[in-house]
Amino acid sequence: MLWSHLTVVVIGVGVLVIAGRQLGEAFVNDHLSAMGPMMGGQANAMEAAEFEAGVRSSFNRALWWGAGVSAVAAAGAALFAARRLLIPVEEVRTMTRRLAAGAYHERIPLPREAELAALAADVNSLASALDQTEQRRLRLVGEVAHELRTPVATLKGYLEGLLDGVFELDEEILAASIVEATRLERLAADLSILSRVEEGRIDLQTEPCDLRDLITHVTGRLASQFVDNEVSLVVDDLPPLATFVDRDRVIQVLTNIIGNALAYTGPGGSVRITATATANQRVVTVTDTGRGLTNEQLELVFERFYRADRSATGGSGIGLTIARTLARHHGGDLTATSDGLGHGAAFILSLPEVSKGSESSIALDSR
Incomplete structure (x- = not known):
């Protein structure tokens, strides 16, 4: 960076000398021509030539001295500017090496220069994401x-x-x-x-489906578990729920949601399944009379291995995480609502009429 500044200094001084000599000589000639009539009666041609030579010599000396002083001053300024810019750049380089070594908690102080501050902020954002x-x-x-x-x-x-x-x-x-x-x-x-x-390494093999058939399939598989746990399972009359999804993946989503509702509902409780259809969306709601959720737990239940009740048995602790991720890969979502502890919870699965995967069966990008 210093050499680039010095190159600019050299070019600037060279232009100054060349332009100064060309323009200076022209200005001197014009000035002497204007003074000719006044000097004609007072000095001979030799004196005029000596005067012209003296003026040009003085101008050239002043020009070269000025160029030298300017070059020194410019070089000093270039060195100062280069050092001022190189210090934060070196800090960024040091930080990237530290990130490569695993020091994700470190941050770069933001320099005063706007461009360098933006670069440092981007590196800090990267460090925060890696952390x-x-x-x-x-x-x-x-x-x-x-x-x-x-x-x-x-x-x-x-x-x-x-x-x-x-x-x-x-x-x-x-x-x-x-x-x-x-x-x-x-x-x-x-x-x-x-x-x-x-990681986006899963293919959605989409096909025309009616969610009513998938719900019937899942509830039939889980019916004996509801009987064993003395929990009633109620499925309302469902409207046509035609959609275009990966049948096996949506069955997995429904199994995780309904199985989770069963796990957190005690004997004598109930799980109810309802559904609605709009012009471009299908919504399935699974409501239970179990322990319920606090406001903070409405999102936490979708995190890996989180359990609202650690005493609950069964499950791997990531069923709802998988269910939400699969729903979102279909272009839908899975959310939870609850009136609080002791008031049960509702899990709402929404899927588009035509999912993202219906256009292609290639692997989807991870969200």
């Missing part, structure tokens, strides 16, 4: 470890008990072990699906 991503990664690792710990510890306890002779290998022990192994399998499968969806 948040790293925090989510660490939290996810901790949450996965926590979710794995319980079934692994349970299985280990059963195996140690069998080895020590505390337990006998009977049907009850085998059934309990299968439950824990199934929980591990479900967690691994859900994590795989969530990772693929969020």
Whole structure:
């Protein structure tokens, strides 16, 4: 940067000298021509020539001295400006190296120059985004470890008990072990699906569907669980809900929503399914009489591994996360409402009549 400034200085001084000499000589000649009549009677031609030579020599010396002083002053100013600009640029370079090393919490002080301040602000924004991503990664690792710990510890306890002779290998022990192994399998499968969806590595194989058929399919599969948990399942008369979606993915979304409602509704409670259709949207609402949600929990329930009630059993803790992500990949959404704790909750699935994936079955970009 300093060399570029010095190049500009050299060019400027060169232009000054060349232009000064050309214009100065012309001005001197014009001035001497104007003084000719006055000098004609007072000096001979030799004196006039000496006078002209002296004026030109003085002008040239003044020009070169002025050019030299200007060059020195300009070079000093260029050095100062270059150093002033290079310091924040070097800070940005240092910060990028620190980011590459994982120091996402550090920030660059904003310089006074508007352009450099904008660059520093962009680097700070990048650092903040990387810091948040790293925090989510660490939290996810901790949450996965926590979710794995319980079934692994349970299985280990059963195996140690069998080895020590505390337990006998009977049907009850085998059934309990299968439950824990199934929980591990479900967690691994859900994590795989969530990772693929969020990274845009999942294809939506869309086809014409009526959501009524999908709701009937899901409720039929879950009917025995509602009976076992003594929770009533009510499905209202549904209007035609023709849409264009990935049948298997929407079944997964509905299964997660309805299964979640069942998990948080106690014996004697109920889960109700209603639906509406507009010109370009299909809305399915699953309402339960369970524990309900606070205002803060209305968004938290869609975060990985969040549970409004830690005592609730079953599930991997990311079912609603997967459901919302799949709904949004269809061009729809999944939201929650509640009147508060003890008043149940409602989960509202909205899907467009023609989803984003209906135009192409290529992998969608992650949101």
